[in-house]
Amino acid sequence: MRVYEKTSRRFIPVLRGILPVLFFLAFTVYAQENPDPNRYLQEIEAFREWDRKNSLPEKFILLIGSSSVRMWQSAASFPGLSVVNRGFGGAHISDVLHFKEDVLLKYYAPSCIVFFCGSNDIAGGKTPERVTEDFQKFRAVAASHAPGTPLVYIPINPCPQRWHLWKEADRVNRAIRQLSVADTDLYYADTAGRMLKTGQPPADSLFLEDKLHLSDKGYALWTSVIRPVVERAIRNRPDREPVLYEELTPAAFRRRIRSAPVAYLPLGTLEWHGEHLPLGADGLQSSLFFQTLAREAGGIVLPMLVLGPDRVRSTGGAELYGMDLGNFIAGEKYQYSERQLDGSAYWLPDSTFKAILEATWKQLRRAGFRIVVAHGHGPSTQFVRDHADEWREQFGLQFLNCWGPDDAQGLGIMVDHAAMNETSLVMALRPELVRMETLPPDTALWPVGVGGRDPRLYASPELGREALRLQKDRMKAVLKEALDRLKADGAEGKRQGEPSLIPK
Numbered sequence: 069m070r071v072y073e074k075t076s077r078r079f080i081p082v083l084r085g086i087l088p089v090l091f092f093l094a095f096t097v098y099a100q101e102n103p104d105p106n107r108y109l110q111e112i113e114a115f116r117e118w119d120r121k122n123s124l125p126e127k128f129i130l131l132i133g134s135s136s137v138r139m140w141q142s143a144a145s146f147p148g149l150s151v152v153n154r155g156f157g158g159a160h161i162s163d164v165l166h167f168k169e170d171v172l173l174k175y176y177a178p179s180c181i182v183f184f185c186g187s188n189d190i191a192g193g194k195t196p197e198r199v200t201e202d203f204q205k206f207r208a209v210a211a212s213h214a215p216g217t218p219l220v221y222i223p224i225n226p227c228p229q230r231w232h233l234w235k236e237a238d239r240v241n242r243a244i245r246q247l248s249v250a251d252t253d254l255y256y257a258d259t260a261g262r263m264l265k266t267g268q269p270p271a272d273s274l275f276l277e278d279k280l281h282l283s284d285k286g287y288a289l290w291t292s293v294i295r296p297v298v299e300r301a302i303r304n305r306p307d308r309e310p311v312l313y314e315e316l317t318p319a320a321f322r323r324r325i326r327s328a329p330v331a332y333l334p335l336g337t338l339e340w341h342g343e344h345l346p347l348g349a350d351g352l353q354s355s356l357f358f359q360t361l362a363r364e365a366g367g368i369v370l371p372m373l374v375l376g377p378d379r380v381r382s383t384g385g386a387e388l389y390g391m392d393l394g395n396f397i398a399g400e401k402y403q404y405s406e407r408q409l410d411g412s413a414y415w416l417p418d419s420t421f422k423a424i425l426e427a428t429w430k431q432l433r434r435a436g437f438r439i440v441v442a443h444g445h446g447p448s449t450q451f452v453r454d455h456a457d458e459w460r461e462q463f464g465l466q467f468l469n470c471w472g473p474d475d476a477q478g479l480g481i482m483v484d485h486a487a488m489n490e491t492s493l494v495m496a497l498r499p500e501l502v503r504m505e506t507l508p509p510d511t512a513l514w515p516v517g518v519g520g521r522d523p524r525l526y527a528s529p530e531l532g533r534e535a536l537r538l539q540k541d542r543m544k545a546v547l548k549e550a551l552d553r554l555k556a557d558g559a560e561g562k563r564q565g566e567p568s569l570i571p572k
Contacts, residue, residue, distance in 0.1 A: 073131040106263065106325070111138075112170050115154060124175065129270050129298060130252040132171050133184035136225070136282060139343060146290040152178070158509035160189045161202035165209070173213050174499040176356070181210055182294065186240055191230055196239035203244055207254065213533070216363070218301035223260040223296060228279040231269040251361050257297040258292050264540035282410050307450035310363040313370050321368070328366025328551055331437040332358035333428070333510065335444030335452070336372040339518045340409035343506040345494055347411040348374070353482055353490065354444035356497045357470070361540055365547045367441075375416045375424070376448035389415045389483065390447075391517040404516045414445075416524050421451060429463040435506035439550055441543070443470040443481060466550060472542050479535040487520025488527045488536065496532030 128150035137155025154171040190516035248254040265269040274286035336351020351372035380392040456467040470481040
């Protein structure tokens with residue numbers, strides 16, 4: 069008993085010292101829990117509805133973040149530039165990550181991403197280290213989705229209402245500013261520094277009555293700092309030089325072909341790709357993939373060719389071709405009656421298609437190209453494959469396509485017809501053009517003109533992005549080998565007094 073009493077007397081002071089620490093740790097863990105992201109589901113659904121009804125501009129700035137982004141009259145702040153604003157609620161960075169598909173990943177090829185989030189995280193009890201870590205997670209997602217696209221970070225505001233939290237917020241800002249030193253695509257727009265010049269805490273006139281959200285004067289300050297950073301970031305993009313043939317100046321053409329004499333020809337069509345995909349899906353997929361590939365591997369992307377060969381048969385005075393003739397998958401479930409499917413307008417006889425391609429090869433060889441990557445519509449791609457040896461001898465060009473060893477897993481570039489693979493690719497490249505709601509919800513009813521695995525069950529933008537990533541890396545290796553061989557052949561020819569294969 070005495071031993072117990074002695075032990076208790078010794079233990080009680082220790083317990084008194086430990087309890088506050090345990091309470092603090094428990095509170096900290098609780099405070100750092102992510103709030104339920106579904107509290108903003110209504111706002112996210114509004115984004116989805118807008119995307120279903122509207123098309124993205126070709127070049128746009130993507131704004132992502134919390135309520136200060138949502139309330140920003142951003143279009144007025146960037147006259148002459150297209151803006152897509154995806155600010156919502158009083159978001160934490162964890163909310164942005166949860167809804168990344170709806171606020172980031174469905175938007176293909178933004179010119180710049182502008183990000184403001186983290187203030188609510190600090191106010192919610194998260195540590196500066198945790199907020200910085202969450203930002204780095206977002207940065208990794210953005211870099212994977214849009215490699216080389218600049219990300220402009222707007223620091224957490226030093227607002228009067230949360231001035232007591234400014235030291236913690238400033239630690240986040242300083243950490244991210246330090247990250248921008250090593251990350252050449254991460255830009256820090258120092259709005260916080262400008263605000264602090266008006267006082268500490270900053271002047272009330274920069275904020276609304278809540279002393280938290282920005283007033284018109286506050287947004288004017290933001291714009292004066294952020295817009296020059298955005299413009300500089302876009303100018304500094306490594307891929308700022310166009311890769312589309314029709315957009316190049318002669319000087320830009322000379323630079324690109326000297327570096328890599330590769331021509332990419334998107335073999336498109338204007339044909340039925342199910343009710344859910346655009347009629348030009350073939351050309352869109354190949355052209356957009358080629359643009360990404362050209363920026364990383366070099367070369368020039370030609371305008372898409374929308375005419376091509378296919379199955380053809382005259383029935384009852386009508387000419388039917390391609391998917392008009394029914395599905396190429398065996399089984400009663402997949403078949404439908406032969407008929408002209410709406411929008412199909414692309415067919416050429418083989419002889420005419422060959423004449424067009426041979427005229428194209430002659431012009432490309434004359435312009436200095438040595439390698440052609442031709443891919444898209446299946447019959448068109450196969451036609452080029454079938455004649456590649458003949459044309460190599462005739463025109464001195466090497467012909468490549470993008471079919472590869474991973475096609476059977478659905479990770480190829482256009483290896484079905486409007487099914488899992490093509491639908492996933494368009495979801496990744498141009499998500500606003502996909503209308504899945506037009507397909508029969510009953511999977512027992514097979515969609516007309518869809519050949520392959522059911523897109524309603526298996527298609528996803530994630531699968532499309534993985535296919536694009538895998539095939540891009542594969543094609544970069546194939547092209548590097550081909551270009552290295554060209555240089556080696558050119559060096560050998562030079563030693564023997566032959567003209568170089570690489571244009572001057």
